[in-house]
Amino acid sequence: MLSLKNKYEVELNEVENMPNQVVKAYVLIVTAIGKELDVVGFLKQFPEIKETNAVYGEYDVIGVAEVEDLNKLNSLMSKIRKNPSILKTVTLISM
Numbered sequence: 001m002l003s004l005k006n007k008y009e010v011e012l013n014e015v016e017n018m019p020n021q022v023v024k025a026y027v028l029i030v031t032a033i034g035k036e037l038d039v040v041g042f043l044k045q046f047p048e049i050k051e052t053n054a055v056y057g058e059y060d061v062i063g064v065a066e067v068e069d070l071n072k073l074n075s076l077m078s079k080i081r082k083n084p085s086i087l088k089t090v091t092l093i094s095m
Contacts, residue, residue: 022067023067023068023072024064024066024093025064025066025067025073025094026062026063027043027062027063027064027077027080027090027091027092028059028062028090028091029059029060029062029063029088030059030086030087030089031061031085031086031087032085032087035060036060036061038085039061039083039086040052040054040061042083042085043063046065046076046079046080048066048067048076049063050065050066052064073091073093077089
């Protein structure tokens, strides 16, 4: 169950009957101008980020995260969003 904590953070409660499997998410990132490769390097410091690429288009960087559960994804995203070169993130959780 999700509940809104504030404008930028979501509280994730345990989901019953969810099998123990890896949660995979695609992280779409808008960076400050010229900071794309810096953000790619920044993301590589997180072992949960399995792949990251600078891209052209509406988003500047795409990362692929794999974590044990939604709470760990929330924690990872909180760390990532603290980077001042990251202006916006969109997280897409794979089904």
